[in-house]
Amino acid sequence: MTPAPAQATTEQLAALEKALAQELEQHRCAGLNLDLTRGKPSPEQLALADALDGILEGDYRDSAGGDLRNYGGIDGIAEAKALFADLLGVGTDDILVGGNSSLALMHLCAMFALHLGAAGPGSAWRSEGQDIKFIAPCPGYDRHFAICEQLGIALLPVAMGQDGPDMDAVESLLRADPMIKGIWCVPRFSNPTGCVYSDAVLARLARLARLAGPNFRVFCDNAYAVHALTDDAPALGNVMQAFRDEGTTDALYLFGSTSKMTFAGAGVAFLAMSPRNLAHFKTQLGVSQIGPDKINQMRHVRFLRDRDGVQHLMARHAAILRPRFDSVGRHLREGLEGWDIASWTEPRGGYFVSVDTLPGLATAVVRLAASAGVKLTPAGATYPGGRDPQDRNIRIAPSFPRVDEIDRAMAVFVTCLKLAGVRQRLGLPPC
Amino acid sequence: MTPAPAQATTEQLAALEKALAQELEQHRCAGLNLDLTRGKPSPEQLALADALDGILEGDYRDSAGGDLRNYGGIDGIAEAKALFADLLGVGTDDILVGGNSSLALMHLCAMFALHLGAAGPGSAWRSEGQDIKFIAPCPGYDRHFAICEQLGIALLPVAMGQDGPDMDAVESLLRADPMIKGIWCVPRFSNPTGCVYSDAVLARLARLARLAGPNFRVFCDNAYAVHALTDDAPALGNVMQAFRDEGTTDALYLFGSTSKMTFAGAGVAFLAMSPRNLAHFKTQLGVSQIGPDKINQMRHVRFLRDRDGVQHLMARHAAILRPRFDSVGRHLREGLEGWDIASWTEPRGGYFVSVDTLPGLATAVVRLAASAGVKLTPAGATYPGGRDPQDRNIRIAPSFPRVDEIDRAMAVFVTCLKLAGVRQRLGLPPC
DSSP states (O other), X not given: OOOOGXXXXXXXXXHHXXXXXXXXXXXXXXXXXXXXXXXXXXXXXXXXXXXXXXXXXXXXXXXXXXXXXXXXXXXXXXXXXXXXXXXXXXXXXGEEEOSSOHHHHHHHHHHHHHHTOSSXXXXXXXXXXXXXXXXXXXXXXXXXXXXXXXXXXEEEEEEEETTEEOHHHHHHHHHHOTTEEEEEEOOSSOTTTOOOOOHHHHHHHHHHHHHSOTTOEEXXXXXXXXXXXXXXXXXXXXXXXXXXXXXXXXXXXXXXESTTTSOSSSOOEEEEOOHHHHHHHHHHHHHHOSOOOHHHHHHHHHHHOSHHHHHHHHHHHHHHHHHHHHHHHHHHHHHHTTOOSEEEOOOSBSSOEEEEESTTOHHHHHHHHHHTTEEEOOTTTTSGGGOOTTSOEEEEOOSSSOHHHHHHHHHHHHHHHHHHHHHHHHTSOOO | OOOOGGGXXXXXXXXXXXXXXXXXXXXXXXXXXXXXXXXXXXHHXXXXXTTSTTTTTTOOBOTTOOBTTSSOOTTOOHHHHHHHHHHHTOOGGGEEEOSSOHHHHHHHHHHHHXXXXXXXXXXXXXXXXXXXXXEEEESOOHHHHHHHHHHTOEEEEEEEETTEEOHHHHHHHHHHOTTEEEEEEOOSSOTTTOOOOOHHHHXXXXXXXXXXXXXXXXXXXXXXXXXXXXXXXXXXXXXXHHHHHHTOGGGEEEEEESTTTSOSSSXXXXXXXXXXXXXXXXXXXXXXXXXXXXXXXXXXHHHHOSHHHHHHHHHHHHHHHHHHHHHHHHHHHHHHTTOOSEEEOOOSBSSOEEEEESTTOHHHHHHHHHHTTEEEOOTTTTSGGGOOTTSOEEEEOOSSSOHHHHHHHHHHHHHHHHHHHHHHHHTSOOO
């Protein structure tokens, strides 16, 4: 057994480097073409919802007799509001059900708040100045950051912990700078660390509005609200209730979607807000469109039925996803035992495993893996601007490939990580 | 036969006023509840597309083998691009196919051009100053105007003629003011007059970019591209080709949708642009969403098939719509013969009839009709800010009600119009 590099002599390290380089060369000769980059459901998962098309059986009426085929209703159908309000733990008057993209709702919320104001005339962030900022718990979701980058909103990174963002850091940033207008959160099975925000963190998030300047908003993307991998996965407290307890519901935008329940590209997105925010947002949204696709909303209602129906479906998703996550965890555990070269998360839900290497290795690992046909999310993608200051975080997305593909890809990944680590110890360029 | 007011003495007018007021009173007692306000397809029309849900029969692959259920592809599926490019007369590389709302695409285009720039860094309209303006041919579509009003873009009205906007007026406005960044156009069966832009108007539109300041865009909403009521309805020239002939394709945004081909709320929208604009817009759009609902796009491809399929479907729509438009025309012609109190359009396509009363009557007519249970689009709605400077335009939307309902509503409308006109002649308040 090759000794782990922490205990190895320089000679042993050199031999190890040679062996690992050979191992990588073998991987390279295998002609792999594997992809661990995006949090896409696998075909087996998508097939769980194949009944969607045709489920209406020609019945295009809602329960109130409304014609789903025609225009009308900016905030979605009542049946969809009831279902998704229940999933998010909000009231049916606190929710809007939209089209196929929760990201589109986040983008509109940010754009409207920035330029038009989220709370009536004079409330536009831009009216306070040009240097608007958001807090970005890192590692985080690159598409959240991209919205801010497009809109010219600066991102202030804070560290993610086991139970949510470093709230001490968040609070002191907010106390010091009234131009901070938002924070990105994925409160359950966070992208990519998989952590679940604790009740204490939720309570502190709900109190942020008191420290912040005017019109501060928590952009809370509950993308994985019901996406547990195991029965004993930690629950998330009621986010809206946490804000209600603090009297700060106007500071919360709570997003969700069925993108990873039914069809990733053809699901239904929703947005919970205080009635005041919702009235305002509906007026703004109503200028940009006549209304959402109500027929697809009804397909989802008929298919998902209720909370029990959703739970049953999500258990089937979990059964498909578990072996994939198990493969990732096993390769990391067995391959890196005693190496002290990386730490990683063991999420109990969501779509990602987050690996933190020793500083300065992530870019090299991603490049080495690419050279052997294993595509990983670019190093740095989980940080604002795509720049991880310590170059250590790598996001692994194991949902889409088959288990045998993940096994092969993870073997390559472990080889690359060890090789980069050994080279770093030897003072060689890791890639 | 009562003499028309143009020839009537004051005594005759007074008698006429009394008779018309009694006629209105009879209408009021009929307890009507009719609505001629919105351009919504009727249930019979919607039923033409009832095969959409379920049409995929479990086949969620595109012709290249791609999985329509998953994420991917910001600009829509190739099959939908081919179909809708053909309908708009553009190349398959000049089109993006989106979600259910062309209005949402227009809104995003305007918002991006205003704040981010439609042609790269430094091209944002806002960077030139705060007083951005659009030209609004009037009467026009209130939802177009509302986008500008929301974004703080001023609207400069110009008159609509038989073959498009008053291009002399448009050109002289543009020559004088480089802060004019756009013009709204509905080139075929314009909302509400039903006019079809002539080739000469298209050519002059295509030349506007040379008169205008930088980053000028023609927002061309071809909502009724294939929506003829009769076989001999005037054709529209090829809009993109007109701009190509002038070398100004970067100045054209050409929108369309199936909202009035299949399901009004659950159709597919598309946007044709120069490759340069499209590359830019796709990058911006890709920040706001991962992609459109590809499954619904494929439903439309399977259902509509090709240009012939669309023509066949639209002929069935026309057969449903024609008696409705015939009713409106007959009531106006027969009821107002010799009255010299209003003119109106006799559209050969689209969704509206536009009535111009004598100045100062429109608001009164709409109010009188409402008092008898006939809801009309608010007077002024077809002008920026909802203010028709001459108070004369009324938009009639006959698509949704049944023919017998339109007959009743139009009888009320004619009575109200005559009554308001007679009262005006008598110097009485018309309502």
